[in-house]
Each structure stands twice: as structure tokens, then as C-alpha cells.
Amino acid sequence: MNLLNDSEVAMLDTPLPALKLGIPPIAHKTALAFAAPHCSARKRQQIYCNTLAVWMVNKHLTGFGIRTDLNGSRTWQPQARTLQDVADLHIPGYGHLACRPVLAEEDRCYLPATDQAGCVVVQFDAEFSTATLLGFSPVEPDRLVELPLSELQDLTVLYQQLPAAVSLKQRAEDALTHLTDWFQGEIAATWAAVEQVLTAPEMPVGAMRSRSRSRAVERGKILALAAGTEPVALVVWVEQNPNTTLDIAIELWPINPDHRLPPEVQMILWEPHSEQLMAQAQGGGSERLQFRFSGKPGDRFDVKVMHKDFTALEPFVI
Known part of the structure; x- marks a missing residue:
């Protein structure tokens, strides 16, 4: 330490x-x-x-x-x-x-x-x-x-007892989320049922309502943004296909009376091994941001949520 x-x-x-x-x-x-x-x-x-x-x-x-x-x-x-x-x-x-x-x-x-x-x-x-x-x-x-x-x-x-700053990268590696484990019920306590995260009755829940939910798991967590801004909810939806691939949706929802994301908030999908940007979206007062994609076991990706001087990094592996 x-x-x-x-x-x-x-x-x-x-x-x-x-x-x-x-x-x-x-x-x-x-x-x-x-x-x-x-x-x-x-x-x-x-x-x-x-x-x-x-x-x-x-x-x-x-x-x-x-x-x-x-x-x-x-x-x-x-x-x-x-x-x-x-x-x-x-x-x-x-x-x-x-x-x-x-x-x-x-x-x-x-x-x-x-x-x-x-x-x-x-x-x-x-x-x-x-x-x-x-x-x-x-x-x-x-x-x-x-x-x-x-x-x-x-x-x-x-x-005098507190450790020095821990890098964002090191914290992310310690918090790696294994999505395939979700189908065995192995879900970290930091990921809550979406109904607990998105509580407003008028706020839709779920990334793909038209899809079959028999093999799907959905969880969310609240992220605190820069000072002076209401927090947001990061929601992850995964569905297992017969060929072992996963369909994945990553969503960012507002938690405020206006149900609009701050204009400055950004969500980035990042491939950490090749350090390539896969997708990028900005709030602009929208109701939500969303990425949809598929992946196979072993694939790694990171989700970055950025707002002014705030950055949250959520790392995932399929």
C-alpha cells in the first residue's frame, strides 16, 4: 500500500x-x-x-x-x-x-x-x-x-492513514465485470436490479423490449457526475444466443425530473487491448444514450462515462 x-x-x-x-x-x-x-x-x-x-x-x-x-x-x-x-x-x-x-x-x-x-x-x-x-x-x-x-x-x-491516489486504470482492472457470470447468478452487489435504479414510473426500463427475455439479464448502477449535476444510471442488458455469443446493450439514463441527460455528458465504448474507440455518444439533452453490439466469450470492452472533469471507467469481459 x-x-x-x-x-x-x-x-x-x-x-x-x-x-x-x-x-x-x-x-x-x-x-x-x-x-x-x-x-x-x-x-x-x-x-x-x-x-x-x-x-x-x-x-x-x-x-x-x-x-x-x-x-x-x-x-x-x-x-x-x-x-x-x-x-x-x-x-x-x-x-x-x-x-x-x-x-x-x-x-x-x-x-x-x-x-x-x-x-x-x-x-x-x-x-x-x-x-x-x-x-x-x-x-x-x-x-x-x-x-x-x-x-x-x-x-x-x-x-496520514489514507493511501495515495490509485489510478483509474488500476481501479478498473480490480472491478472487471464478467458478463457470462451473470447467467449463473454471479452478479456483484454494485449492479442492482434496474427497477431499483430507474424508479420513476414514466421512465422506460430495458434496452430491447421487443426481444425475447428468456435468456436476458439486465442490471444497472448509479454514477455520480461532476459537482452540481444530478447522477445518471448506467444500464447493461445482455442476452445469450444459442451459438454462445452475447447480444449486449449499454445505456445511460438520466435521473432527474426533466429526464434529460446533461449536454456535456459523453459515453464511450473502448477496446482496451488495441486501444481503439468503438463508439462514442454525447448527451445533448437526450433521454438516453445507447450502444448495441454482439460479442463472443473472451472479448473485452470498456465503457467510459465522462462529464466535465469526471470520468467513470467500467471494464467488462464476455
Whole structure:
């Protein structure tokens, strides 16, 4: 594991006060969108606060030059946040960093028993207009913890534990999706049922409704774009043919009230071995972007979603 170098650590030796940050509108929109499908007011509040806490910690760390994996975090996975009380940010080379929310009048926070390596406590004001990063605490995995806020350590303790930036290419290799495994039910938790990702009733689901669905599998995941922009949904549809080839559709859907993709968003289909561009599409305010193609076992391709200074790379093998 590559840690921050000595010069970077030296810059962080001076204790920092609690950091008070303004919460941007896009963070509220994302939190509301994640919470909306749930009937229980308590569950909606939990998901709303958890999402805001993770968003703000991610915003701070990325601004500090730390590489994070927001889209791979359990808070961004519909099934995980439905079944559990999850508020963690995945940091490659470090693990899951808990980002636990507390309200203005609270003097302690409760950390569920999971595999988190540490915890940052985020306190919201009464109007949810600001978030204060109060401090850090190391935690023992899989133990229910009650953390008094007075015992939190300075955030510099966390900074000195975090790994250096992990390259986008290395993260992509670690996250390679094997599409043929989907037909045996071996699907990573980061890929959710499309009905959980595209929740608006007026939003069509599926890439090829006219095709037979008997041998088809469809999954999706939410991608956070550049700051100030609503997230989008990446949907993958695969159907197995009798000759072992796969028909594949890759789609990018908006998740916003207008049901339109941002004009600047791009989706690129890339062949990594020959480093050749296979296809490219740009949002332009459209309802969705789509690639359709066929492939044989062993074929590799990457999907890149780009928006301003944001890039997500999803690698696949058939």
C-alpha cells in the first residue's frame, strides 16, 4: 500500500479544527432521490442523512487530492441502503470509511457493526444547510460502537492513514465485470436490479423490449457526475444466443425530473487491448444514450462515462 509521502504528511501535522462546509443543492437532490422510494419516514430520514454525510466527506477528500470510489460505496447501492444502515465511502487501498451523521443537539453517534476501517462524524445544522466534519475515530470491524463526540480525534489522523491516489486504470482492472457470470447468478452487489435504479414510473426500463427475455439479464448502477449535476444510471442488458455469443446493450439514463441527460455528458465504448474507440455518444439533452453490439466469450470492452472533469471507467469481459 502506497501511503502519503513525507512532504504531504508534514503539511498535515498541525491539528485542524472541525471543518464546516456548505451543502450544495445537488447533494440534497441526490439524497432525496435515494430516500424517495421508501414508505417509512424513519428510513427516508436515515437514507437522506447518510447520503448527505457520505457526499460531504467525499467532496472534502477529493478536494484534498484523495482518490475515492463513490459509485462503489455501499451507500450508492440501492439494495444495501434498503436493507442496512449504510453510510460509508469506499477508498481504494484503505477500505470503507464510515461517514456517520449526527444532528446539532446530539453528543454521540452510533456505528453499526460492519467492516469499516474508520469513521468520520458529520454534524448537520437544523436547516441542513451546513455540514461540519467533527473528527475521526478508528474502529474495530464488525463491532457495534457508540462514539462520544468529545473523544473524536483530529482529521489529520485520518489523512496520514489514507493511501495515495490509485489510478483509474488500476481501479478498473480490480472491478472487471464478467458478463457470462451473470447467467449463473454471479452478479456483484454494485449492479442492482434496474427497477431499483430507474424508479420513476414514466421512465422506460430495458434496452430491447421487443426481444425475447428468456435468456436476458439486465442490471444497472448509479454514477455520480461532476459537482452540481444530478447522477445518471448506467444500464447493461445482455442476452445469450444459442451459438454462445452475447447480444449486449449499454445505456445511460438520466435521473432527474426533466429526464434529460446533461449536454456535456459523453459515453464511450473502448477496446482496451488495441486501444481503439468503438463508439462514442454525447448527451445533448437526450433521454438516453445507447450502444448495441454482439460479442463472443473472451472479448473485452470498456465503457467510459465522462462529464466535465469526471470520468467513470467500467471494464467488462464476455
